[in-house]
Amino acid sequence: xxxxxxxxxxxxxxxxxxxxxxxxxxxxxxxxxxxxxxxxxxxxxxxxxxxxxxxxxxxxxxxxxxxxxxxxxxxxxxxxxxxxxxxxxxxxxxxxxxxxxxxxxxxxxxxxxxxxxxxxxxxxxxxxxxxxxxxxxxxxxxxxxxxxxxxxxxxxxxxxxxxxxxxxxxxxxxxxxxxxxxxxxxxxxxxxxxxxxxxxxxxxxxxxxxxxxxxxxxxxxxxxxxxxxxxxxxxxxxxxxxxxxxxxxxxxxxxxxxxxxxxxxx
Numbered sequence: 001x002x003x004x005x006x007x008x009x010x011x012x013x014x015x016x017x018x019x020x021x022x023x024x025x026x027x028x029x030x031x032x033x034x035x036x037x038x039x040x041x042x043x044x045x046x047x048x049x050x051x052x053x054x055x056x057x058x059x060x061x062x063x064x065x066x067x068x069x070x071x072x073x074x075x076x077x078x079x080x081x082x083x084x085x086x087x088x089x090x091x092x093x094x095x096x097x098x099x100x101x102x103x104x105x106x107x108x109x110x111x112x113x114x115x116x117x118x119x120x121x122x123x124x125x126x127x128x129x130x131x132x133x134x135x136x137x138x139x140x141x142x143x144x145x146x147x148x149x150x151x152x153x154x155x156x157x158x159x160x161x162x163x164x165x166x167x168x169x170x171x172x173x174x175x176x177x178x179x180x181x182x183x184x185x186x187x188x189x190x191x192x193x194x195x196x197x198x199x200x201x202x203x204x205x206x207x208x209x210x211x212x213x214x215x216x217x218x219x220x221x222x223x224x225x226x227x228x229x230x231x232x233x234x235x236x237x238x239x240x241x242x243x244x245x246x247x248x249x250x251x252x253x254x255x256x257x258x259x260x261x262x263x264x265x266x
Contacts, residue, residue, distance in 0.1 A: 021222035021225055022222075023035075023039050023040070023162075024224075024225035025229055026158065026229040027229050033162040036162050040159050043219055044108075044109075046112075046219075047214060047216065048110060048112035048113045048115075048116055050215075051089055051113070051116075051214075052089055053213045054209065054210055057213055058210070063091075063154075066184055066253060066258055067092050067154060067184065068095050068099075069253075070092060070152050070183075070260050071092065071152060071182070073182035074180045074181075074182055075180060077179055078100065078101060078150055079100045079102060079149075080101065080102055080150060081103045081105070081147070082104050082149060082150045082151070083107060083141075083152070084096065084105065085151055085153040085156065085167075085171070086138055086153050086154075086160065087106045087108045087113070088110075088154065089113055089116040090117030090121055091154065092152045092154050092184075093106045093117060093121060094120060094124050094125055096150075096152065097121070097130070098125070101130075102130070104121075104130065104131045104132075105132050105134060105143070106121070106132065106133045106134065107135075107136060108134075108135065109136065111135055114134075114135060117133060138156075138160045138167045138170065139163045139166035139167050141170045141171075141173075141174050145173050146174070146175070148174045148179060149175075149179050150175075150180050150182070151175060151181040151182075152181070152184075154183075154185075155184060155185060156185075157183060157185050157236070158185070161230065164239065165239070165242075168240065168245075175265040177265055178264060178266075180262065181261075181263060181264070182260060182261070183260070184258065184259075184260050185230070185258070185261065186230070186257065186258060186259075187232070187233050187252065187257060187258055188228070189252075189255055189256030189257055190256060191256065194255050194257075198255075199228070201257075202227055203224055206220060207221065207224065210223075233252065233259045236250070237249070237250055237261065240261060240263055245263040245264065245265060245266070246263060246265070246266035247262075247263050248261070249261070250262070
């Protein structure tokens, strides 16, 4: 019995280690962007029902704290019209309502995520009449120029990396002059010891939590590999500045494993 248990543990750990997931290497330019976009949409449609459970488990509920801090980074603009870009199940949208947003646009490429977001806003905020749920691509926003007070996004920039500059340009276009953005994203620590611990968590612990909470492995292989190949906070700051945003800054959390980037349309 003990030998069977040890064999199971070894096999499970080995299989949980990240293998190459489709479209996950962000340094690769060999894939078709439309095919990658469809892959991302299908992946999150399938993952949607258990996505929140995974987030809570893998962050020990710290993601809710980071989301509140993301909304706070909008400053007084959090009380206006807020766009939750690549909203997923609408956690940031809920926090935006809690911070007094007048209206929230909940925008995502996954229909199943949007369905859950609508249910969540209805049950948790009771302000679904002050929200719109919109399906589309982040590089083609269906909003007028200079119409949004604040834009927030959580753990999504890796998923739109294949046209990141277009996404940032669209964000800049729809923001009002003086409007602010705040982007919550995973980040590899700079310290070598902390980076080792972060990589160990991403490659071994996080996939196991993902498998336990969802019964799936591929989404977390994708999450791991996109995190490892995404821009550093310093590099992402440069891209935001190249997109003509001003007062761009970032603040690290979780010993450098998470960063909130913020700035405004000058």
